[in-house]
Amino acid sequence: FTNGGGYPRRRLARLDAAGTVDxxxxxxxxxxxxxxxxxxxxxxxxxxxxxxxxxxxxxGLARLNADGSLDSGFxxxxxxxxxSAVSCLALQPSGKLLVGGSFFTINGxxxxGLARLNAxxxLDLDFVAPPNMHPAPEVNAIVPLASGLVLACGSFSxxxxxxxxxxxxxxxxxxxxxxxxxxxxxxxxxxxALEQPDGKVVVGGRDxx
Numbered sequence: 077f078t079n080g081g082g083y084p085r086r087r088l089a090r091l092d093a094a095g096t097v098d099x100x101x102x103x104x105x106x107x108x109x110x111x112x113x114x115x116x117x118x119x120x121x122x123x124x125x126x127x128x129x130x131x132x133x134x135x136g137l138a139r140l141n142a143d144g145s146l147d148s149g150f151x152x153x154x155x156x157x158x159x160s161a162v163s164c165l166a167l168q169p170s171g172k173l174l175v176g177g178s179f180f181t182i183n184g185x186x187x188x189g190l191a192r193l194n195a196x197x198x199l200d201l202d203f204v205a206p207p208n209m210h211p212a213p214e215v216n217a218i219v220p221l222a223s224g225l226v227l228a229c230g231s232f233s234x235x236x237x238x239x240x241x242x243x244x245x246x247x248x249x250x251x252x253x254x255x256x257x258x259x260x261x262x263x264x265x266x267x268x269a270l271e272q273p274d275g276k277v278v279v280g281g282r283d284x285x
Contacts, residue, residue: 088122090144101144103130113165113173118142121150121173123162136160137175139197150197155181157212163230166218171195172203176215176228189213190228192249203249208234217269219277225252229266229279241266242279 080089081097087105090098107126114120120140122129129138130146136154139147154160156179164176173193175182182191183199190213192203205228213232220226226245233240234251241264244256266281 087124087126103140103144103146105129105138110163110177111165113167115139115167116171119147121165121167123165123175123177125158125161127160136162136177136179137193137197152183152193152197152199153181154179163214163216164218166220166226168192168220172200174218174220174226176218176230178212178214189215189230189232190218190249203247205245205249206234206243206251210234214265216265216267216281217279219269219271221271221277222275225256227269227271227277229269229281231265241281242269 078084078086083097083099087109088103090101092098105126106128108124109122109126110124112120112122119142122138122140123136125136126134128134132146134151137152139150141147154162161179162175162177166174168174175191175193176189178189180186180188185199188207188209190205192200194200209232214230215228216230218226218228224247227242228245229242231241244252246252264281264283266279268280270278272278
């Protein structure tokens, strides 16, 4: 969108509790914003397929201060087969940020569809998701589970039988093992997931069979 409530707004706007546009919040985004994450300090992380934010180069990820100004110290670079493409974000209790999408590298390091960043935007080298996801993986939903595991969902497979479109990961990103499995969803893709208070997981998407 380019307009919100009669005010020019390019792909991002903030509303008050009554739905009125916050006229003091006006970052300018060149490209698509696909996901947001609210930080405890009031900052906001944007993910998507954009190339510039508030006049500054940003490749799929950016962080705004509470007033909407760009955080100049946070500038990770995301690269995929079709440019920058971040689909989902999830903040962990540690303050680290899980990033999912259809990318191949972050900050020049190989990461296929899933990575974790430190608070300063640097890649967390201790978190490495299974490298054998294929075809070109798309991670569309990430859920940090109460158990400490991470659930990642999207459109991918392992080339074996142990996960397809859903995978449970250990805190370091390694596959959680055969004790964690999900039904085969055929050619479907998962776009949303959440954990209920009882620990059950609800997923939504398309073409399940």
